[in-house]
Amino acid sequence: MFTTTEWMMLLAIAALGHVMALIWRFAATSEWKLCGRKIYDLSISEEQIRRELKNSLHAPIHAAILGAFLLLGFFANRSLSSFVATALATTLWAEVWHYVSHRAFHLPALHWIHAEHHRSRINSPFTAISFSFTEKLIFDLGLLGPLAVIDHFVSLNIYGVAAWLIGYLVINSFSHANFEIKSRDYNEWSGKVLTTATYHALHHSRYTGNYGLGTRIMDRAFGTEWADYEALYDRINRERRPLRNLREKAAPADAPPVAP
Numbered sequence: 001m002f003t004t005t006e007w008m009m010l011l012a013i014a015a016l017g018h019v020m021a022l023i024w025r026f027a028a029t030s031e032w033k034l035c036g037r038k039i040y041d042l043s044i045s046e047e048q049i050r051r052e053l054k055n056s057l058h059a060p061i062h063a064a065i066l067g068a069f070l071l072l073g074f075f076a077n078r079s080l081s082s083f084v085a086t087a088l089a090t091t092l093w094a095e096v097w098h099y100v101s102h103r104a105f106h107l108p109a110l111h112w113i114h115a116e117h118h119r120s121r122i123n124s125p126f127t128a129i130s131f132s133f134t135e136k137l138i139f140d141l142g143l144l145g146p147l148a149v150i151d152h153f154v155s156l157n158i159y160g161v162a163a164w165l166i167g168y169l170v171i172n173s174f175s176h177a178n179f180e181i182k183s184r185d186y187n188e189w190s191g192k193v194l195t196t197a198t199y200h201a202l203h204h205s206r207y208t209g210n211y212g213l214g215t216r217i218m219d220r221a222f223g224t225e226w227a228d229y230e231a232l233y234d235r236i237n238r239e240r241r242p243l244r245n246l247r248e249k250a251a252p253a254d255a256p257p258v259a260p
Contacts, residue, residue, distance in 0.1 A: 001071075002067065002070065002071075006067075009158075009159065010063040010067050011063070012166065013063040013162060013165050013169070014060035014063035014064075015060070016170070017056070017059045017060075017062075017129040017169050017172075020128070020169060020170060020173035021125045021126045021128060022125070023173075024173060024177050025125040028177075034179075034181060035177075037179050037242075038178060038179050038242040039123075039178050039179060039180060039197060039198055039236055039242060040178055040242060040243050040246075041242035042245075044178070048119075048120055048124060049126060051119065051130070052120065052124060052126035052129070052130035053126055053130075055130040056126060056129040056130055058133045058136060059131075059136070061133070061137065061140060062136075062140060062165055065137075066140075066144065066162065066165065069144055069158075070158055074147075074158075075148075075156045075160075077155035077156060077157045078159075079157070082155060082160065083159050083160045083163070085154075085156075086157040086159075086160025086161060087161075087163045089147070089156070089160075090147060090163075090164040094143055094164060095212070095213055095215055095217075095218070096218070097139075097142050097143055097146075098139075098211075098213035099212055099213065099218040101138065101139060101142055102114075103222075105135065106208060113134050113138065116130070116131065117130060117131050118204065121204055121246055122178060122201075122204070122246075123197075123200070123204055124176075124178065125173070125176070127204075128169075128172045128173045128176035144161070168213075171214060174197055175195065175196075175197055175200040178197075178201065180196060180197050180198050180233070180236055180237055181197065182196050182197075182237070183237075184234075186237075187230050187233055193215050194215055194216070195214060195215060195216055198233045198236055199212075199216070199229055202229060205246040206226070206247075209224050209225065209226045210224070210225060210226055210229065211224055212225075228249050231250040232249075232250050235250065
């Protein structure tokens with residue numbers, strides 16, 4: 001079975017999504033200054049919150065599937081170098097897998113897998129953990145399966161995989177907040193590569209484009225980034241003017257259309 005440390009790791013992964021959602025919910029209802037830069041100035045219904053909470057009941061599947069791989073003997077290396085290498089490999093693969101699977105889920109034949117998540121056009125603190133069971137299963141197996149194949153040739157570290165999952169749960173929670181916490185000049189530096197809550201909010205409200213997980217790289221490479229993203233980010237963060245309807249845009253007239 002699992003060691004005490006492994007149990008603690010799995011329990012942390014199982015609970016973290018809900019913990020982060022509750023923190024953001026409390027922060028928003030308490031009107032913390034951190035939540036002051038709202039992205040969409042639109043109300044979120046209690047029905048949406050109840051639906052998202054119901055969907056979140058299977059969010060701990062991350063921990064269950066990772067635990068299953070651990071019981072099967074995968075990711076047994078415990079060296080520091082393997083931890084670093086595994087965390088890096090997981091980060092790189094997750095970025096690719098998320099983009100590919102996310103864009104595939106928007107194809108008509110596969111959209112039923114992802115449709116439940118997109119019922120939330122405006123993000124709440126619980127949207128980050130509101131997915132269909134099928135989507136969670138496919139994402140986790142697609143993430144861990146190739147890493148298990150690599151593990152047959154180069155021994156990987158379970159804690160490196162877990163470190164990515166923990167970071168993912170925290171960052172994904174930020175990404176689904178309906179307020180922006182990054183600095184006003186973020187897109188002038190690291191934001192040229194990394195995404196923000198505004199970036200993903202546009203994906204939800206417009207139902208397409210901005211598919212990337214943590215970076216803008218693949219969206220830019222495949223023409224799926226919304227051209228007015230940076231302009232809207234500046235409006236929300238510099239001018240402190242939130243968006244007031246789902247169709248609101250700020251794209252130049254000659255901007256190319258985003259790929260589906």
